[in-house]
Amino acid sequence: MAISLVLSGLMGSVVARAEGEAASDFVNQLRSVGYYDMALAYLDRLDQYPGVDSAFLTTVPLEKAQTYIDSAVAARSVDRRDELFSNAETELQSFLKNHPSNERASEARSQLGKLRMFRASQFMIGDVDDTSRRKARELYQAAADTFDSIIEKLKGELQKMQGAKIDPNKDPEKAALRDQYRFEFLMAQHNAGEARLMAAETFKNPAKDATKQLNDALQIYTDLSEKYDSYVQGATAFYSRGRVEKTLGKRDQAYDSFSRMLEQADVDELREAKIGAATELIDLILTDEKNDYAEAINIGAPIERTLRPNEDRTQPAQDLRVALARAHLAKNNDKKNTKPNERKRAVSDARKLLLHAKKIPGTHEDAVIDLLAELGIDAAAPDEIAEMPTADDPKSFDDALGAARQVFQTVQTVSEQLESLKKQGGKPDQLKSLEETISTARQTGIVILRRGLSMIRPDTESVQINEARQFLAFLLLQNQNYRDSFVVGNFLAHFAPGTETGLSGGLIALNSAQQIISTEGTSDNFWVDQIKQLGDFLVEKWPDNPKAASAQGISIVMAMEKGDLSEAKRLIDAMPDSPEQAKFRRLLGQLYWNDSLKLRREEKADEADKYLTIASKELTAGLEQISGGLVGEEAMKAAVVLAKVRLKQDQPVEAVKALDHPKYGAITVLQKLDAPSDDFLFDLYRTELQAVVGQMTSSSGNQEKLLKRASDAIDKLQKTAADEAGKKKLVGTFRALASDIQDQIASAPPARQEQLITAFNVFLSRIASIAQDDITLLWVGQTMLGMAESAIPPGQVKAQGQSADLLATAITTFETLKQKPDASNSVPFMLGKSLRLQGEYSAALTEFREILTKKPTMIDAQEEGALAYEQWAATLAPKYRASAYKAALGGGKKGIIWGWGKISQMTQRNPAFRERFFTARYHVASCRFKQAQAANDKKLTQQAARDITSLAALYPDMGGPNQYREFNALLKKIQVDLGEDPDGLPPPPAVQAPPAAAPAAAPG
DSSP states (O other): OHHHHHHHHHHHHHHHHHHTSOHHHHHHHHHHTTOHHHHHHHHHTGGGSTTOOHHHHHTHHHHHHHHHHHHHHHOSOHHHHHHHHHHHHHHHHHHHHHOTTSTTHHHHHHHHHHHHHHHHHHTTSSSOOHHHHHHHHHHHHHHHHHHHHHHHHHHHHHHHHHSSOOOTTTOHHHHHHHHHHHHHHHHHHHHHHHHHHHHHTTSSSHHHHOHHHHHHHHHHHHHHHHHOTTSHHHHHHHHHHHHHHHHTTOHHHHHHHHHHHHTSOOOGGGHHHHHHHHHHHHHHHHTSSSOOHHHHHHHHHHHHHTOOTTTTTSHHHHHHHHHHHHHHHHHHHOTTTSOHHHHHHHHHHHHHHHHHHHTSOSTTHHHHHHHHHHTTOOTTSOSSOOOOOOOOOOSSHHHHHHHHHHHHHHHHHHHHHHHHHHHTTOOHHHHHHHHHHHHHHHHHHHHHHHHHHTTOOTTSOHHHHHHHHHHHHHHHHHTTOHHHHHHHHHHHHHHSTTSHHHHHHHHHHHHHHHHHHHHHOSSSHHHHHHHHHHHHHHHHHSTTOHHHHHHHHHHHHHHHHHTOHHHHHHHHHHSOSSHHHHHHHHHHHHHHHHHHHHHHHTTOHHHHHHHHHHHHHHHHHHHHTOOSSOOSHHHHHHHHHHHHHHHHTTOHHHHHHHHHOTTTOTTTSGGGSSSOOHHHHHHHHHHHHHHHHHHHHHSOSOHHHHHHHHHHHHHHHHHTOOSHHHHHHHHHHHHHHHHHHHHHHHHSOHHHHHHHHHHHHHHHHHHHHHOOSHHHHHHHHHHHHHHHHHHSOTTOOSOOHHHHHHHHHHHHHHHHHHTSTTOOTHHHHHHHHHHHHHTOHHHHHHHHHHHHHHOTTOHHHHHHHHHHHHHHHHHSOHHHHHHHHHHHHHOOTTSSSOOHHHHHHHHTTOGGGHHHHHHHHHHHHHHHHHHHHHHTOHHHHHHHHHHHHHHHHHOTTTTSHHHHHHHHHHHHHHHHHTTSOOOOOOOOOSOOOOGGGSOOOOOO
């Protein structure tokens, strides 16, 4: 009664104010300050107050529902919160029942669906029993039904608008309403899928007991992601789609969906979904049989490093950190393939991620505790690093030095015990105890020595001082205090030049600097420079000491790692003739070879040739210095690289001589190696094959003898491929060789090119007759196809003469392979391409349809199919030509072959497909222009021009200089055909934007 009177008094005092302002604003103000009861009382009496808008009176139940929701969120009691949520649901249902056509009905339905989902989620918190699962499931299903009703209603409204041509400029209100309906429609679909997914997760085994809910959700998300990926809801659906696929056990599909989520534009609205997709991808990768932790780290680390301040404390960010920490730990556990320093860095990275996540509360806490325990860290302990152990202050320097000697002896003794116990298979707790003893002893020694060195007197012997510094430098190094150990060791080397103690300090400093570089990389040149300066100093002060000489070798290696090959060469030239100098020359020659290849890829031919000459000289000098035969694979690899250099210099005869050299030729002395690695043998025989074939076409040698040697090389390659893994490597080797052969053909002058192709035709036929296995036959077909394609002159579409002969052999080979039950999936593709180049377009399209029916996203086959349609169109009678070009643009009747239009759409968002995107857009414009000419349709001609100009508006550089020239030339032709001045395109700017960041181009 008292409360009622107080409330009535308060309400009376505010009525006048309420009448003077909008009722909705007043209700919002009451809610914002937490006066929920007052807001509800005001809404109950609203119809009694004069001047209140009648439209607002109709929405009172909706306002009351919002008030109940806000009050529930603020409630401290679980029972009270559930009661308020129930009241809100009742008000929403009342509003929808009495006012189903109200303009806010869509808002009410959406609010009702979200409310039901929120209420359902409350039942899944904490210890969840079967009753809670059932209640949550019922609410999630009710929410799904609510969203379904929104979808149906909005679908009808959008269909009504579909036929109307709404001009946003003339009718902005209708355009805005259409956009609103579309947004609400997509949001309702997304929520409907989420409700079904959450309902499925109320089961203990969703994949078994909730297949209907999961499949329904998957259908919704698939439609959203494939049809509306240019909208936020459609793009984020890739993440939800992947979650459903993962729950259903469809790992490959889930991997694809999560990957496509990460390919979306980096905009604020998609950030959370992309973080979640990265987390899910890492989980899939780490639970896969391959456990490719490197890929997992490459996916997650860049995203974790770029988390924004507003994302840092979110649950998705912590889940990502935990997943990424698991990947680093998996790397640490791979002792077989990971170097010790890399494992150490992996543990450090995992620890940092987990300690960061540990500070933030959330559902990840249990996982963080378990992983920290795996690292030997007590999650309950404070984060601060414990202070180093203290020791009693030494009375004097002599006292400190004596204690340090005792500590050093203790470390040595316990270390020996630890190694012995490890060999005997000691218990983990025993090993851990000894490791802790060693660590404690080292830290104690460091403290004692630092205090003792502060007590040096003028009469203290320098020998003893240097001994103490040597102990300190060593203990700091063992304790991984690398910067401190470098400073002490470097000082000792300069303070005691020429002595064993000084040399020991210098070597400790060098070791410390190397450890810093191995853990932190060479981005900071300071440590590389320090190693060089210290190495030069040690050689100068200890000129006859081999340990000091090895320090100069470190300087050479550092210079090589920096890429400063000229400095490395200077240091090597300054070394005396020795096996070590010879080894460095061989290594330097290989680095110059690698750089020459890089320069050639960058189209810097003159610099590449210069580096090639240096590589030849260094390799030859390093090999000629060998005495007593080769000592291992290192020198033999250098001999093989020398042969490759000779091949690149167009000296195949010299390449064969390098391989056959009596002292260092890899073929000659191969038998001296006990167990050459398969990788080396593959590289050797492949190089031999290239050299022999090059000699066949450049000399008057015995062709039959050379051909036999080439066949023997093929046999040796096949013998090294005994298991499945070897066969896969063999396929890769043959493919690489085919690529090298194509390069030779492409760069050869016409006369030699013809000779080269003729010789290779005979050569490949001989290989096919010697080895009839599928792998070799596939390589033969691939090589024939590659050579034929290279031999077709620019501008010629259909193969003729020598190219046609090669294609005929390739087609026969592929048709033979295709009939085999275990034929490679690439066979139909290569057969189709061969048929297209031969001008047999109908047969080629049959092959491409067969491939694309099974794998529609195989972009190479899609491009070949579109090109086959386009080239075929040019050969048809005029009355059929227009429809054929239309097929090249939009694909075939059944949609199996996309055509250039859809290819351009599908390649636009992926930066890796940048060149393919612009190539497809060029073909779109070209096919449109040719279609217009065939149909004598000026509108199509104008559209072809717009295809180019609209693309130029988005990408002024048109994909690069070569593509710009092609687009420009085509546009000028079109302009001439239209009777316009052939102005072409405006000049391109210096900087271009990647296609992934721009809106979609017009469809074909």
